Amino acid sequence: MARVTIEDVALEAGLSVATVDRVLNGRAAVRPQTALRVEKAIRQLNYQPDRLAARLAKGQEYRFCFVLPEGNNSFMIGLGEEVRAIASHLVSDRVQIDLRLTDVFDAATLASTLDSIGDIYEGVAVVALDHPRVREAINGLVERGVAVVTLVSDVPSSKRVHYAGIDNSSAGRTAATLMGRFLGGKKGKVGLIAGSLSLRDHIERRFGFEQVLAQEFPHLAILPVLESRDDWQRVEKVTAEMLAAHPDLIGIYNVGAGARGIVTALENAGRQKQITYIAHELTDHTRRALVDGTIDVIINQNAGHEVRSAVRVLMAKADRTPLIEAMEHIRIDIFVRDNLP
Amino acid sequence: MARVTIEDVALEAGLSVATVDRVLNGRAAVRPQTALRVEKAIRQLNYQPDRLAARLAKGQEYRFCFVLPEGNNSFMIGLGEEVRAIASHLVSDRVQIDLRLTDVFDAATLASTLDSIGDIYEGVAVVALDHPRVREAINGLVERGVAVVTLVSDVPSSKRVHYAGIDNSSAGRTAATLMGRFLGGKKGKVGLIAGSLSLRDHIERRFGFEQVLAQEFPHLAILPVLESRDDWQRVEKVTAEMLAAHPDLIGIYNVGAGARGIVTALENAGRQKQITYIAHELTDHTRRALVDGTIDVIINQNAGHEVRSAVRVLMAKADRTPLIEAMEHIRIDIFVRDNLP
DNA sequence: TCAGCCTTGATAGACGCCTATCAGGAATTG
């Protein structure tokens, strides 16, 4: 019942602790047949190395860096808070997490930030713009032996080890299905507002949305996409214009941030109740609008889960430990008024 | 930059390591003013005890027991697998998890199982029937110093430290909102099928569902609840009867298991496409039916998350460590065809 | 046959904390 230690293994194999250790950590040359004896003993005793003792002995510390967008986007601010929360929680587990804010929307700036990250880090998590320059910077880190995880927004063509975020085209498709079903058989126009058409996540959401809407709900016409730069004042302006131009508008899908701009525009036009409005990300503003009934559905990604998943993956990669795949899948949250947390 | 150790604290406070340790672990009597000096030094140096070293030194092991229902309910089988998975994953972290299957639907059996659990466990997680006998058994464990977490189904009136599961009345309300919205303004009847009306989770789902449907969608009539005992053959039978009796049935909400029975009944009647069907729990069967379009929405609770959350809570309770509350909230998954994992 | 290499054993010390014990000084009591 007591713990099986390295010593027990050595005894069982008729070898010394030193040799067993050599095999376990592949440090010095050991004859193949000796290694086999060790492995056999390990299997027989079902030896499980004690991670605690190992980490203590190695004096191993994890140092990770999270690179997030600067600015006042509610979601990103929340993301930063989650990073800080988990960071202070993990100090006593010998994990140190630094937070670096930068202009991730500018490829050159982001890339040089990544380039400048010293090799003091075992891993880096980054909210990444999908741009060749950024891809190269990520690959550079990976080649220097730093594990890189993309967060929220992916760069699939890079060598990052993992993407901690939702499947955005799936999110767009889900929005379309809900939009179509909520509208019943009603005919009319649907408007789509995106933050920026150079951000991969927004592109994918739009793509998924348009695909399903065109295929499953052909009676709904999609208006040309409006760009908002995730700025709620601009969102309000373009929405107001759209509302004025299309009296038969019955649905709005806001792919990016700035949801409050749409709320204001809808209220000003007095059309909150007639228009089905689907937004992304649960914030104070969107939450209130959902309860009011102005927003019908919020599609959300849980920032805390994403951050913690990124940390787990980075830790696993740092000491080549297996991870439970299913645990790292970030699900798409769907909120209606009734299941708000 | 190096780690702050107990020795540094002793130095800073002008005391010995022994005294600092006495304060930290409250072992022997220490003069209040001395304790204050230690605490001040700890704050100044921002000392964080090394959890690894502490656990190693104490030779601390966590032993937990999970009590789950026996039987062939897909969801519960999946739950058991998740327990096994996390158990084998945590062996190297000095956590041992035993799994015990019992008839949780029989209060006496479940209670005596709980009573018989020796004090070898620091914590117990149980899928609990809400019954006075069971409540007493839980309280008995708690009084013997065992941390108890209810899993999937709660016993709110007991002294359990935590409930790892979804808010079922919220799940019911969500189902109602989706049902109402999906049906647009259509008038007709909605059927409700429950596993057992003595299981708390089913009662709460029903309650939430009826509440919202009556209030928000008064044009939809709810048929009397049918009991299925979570047996799909019985589900099929009662559904077939309901379909025959009500040609104007336009919605079905299945609160419990046995979703496949409804699928078969709907197919036999050829009314899959005309009836909006909302089911619980993502399994192979429900998944297939969702893709087919027979099921319109699946409301799910993620068994893996529930199990892992239960383990985290038990660990935190075992060594009186704080936990991140928000992290332990189990969300309600809503799946349509487009966001299946 | 001897130098040199390869493989293995033995062992010490570290990682940061816990537990226990003993001794000496301080504070309290009568």
Added chain:
DNA sequence: CAATTCCTGATAGGCGTCTATCAAGGCTGA
């Protein structure tokens, strides 16, 4: 003021693993 009791210091040994070093054989090749 002496006899207790109370606090504190010093130190050893352990938890399971890693790292490093030295020594002892066995083996190879010239």
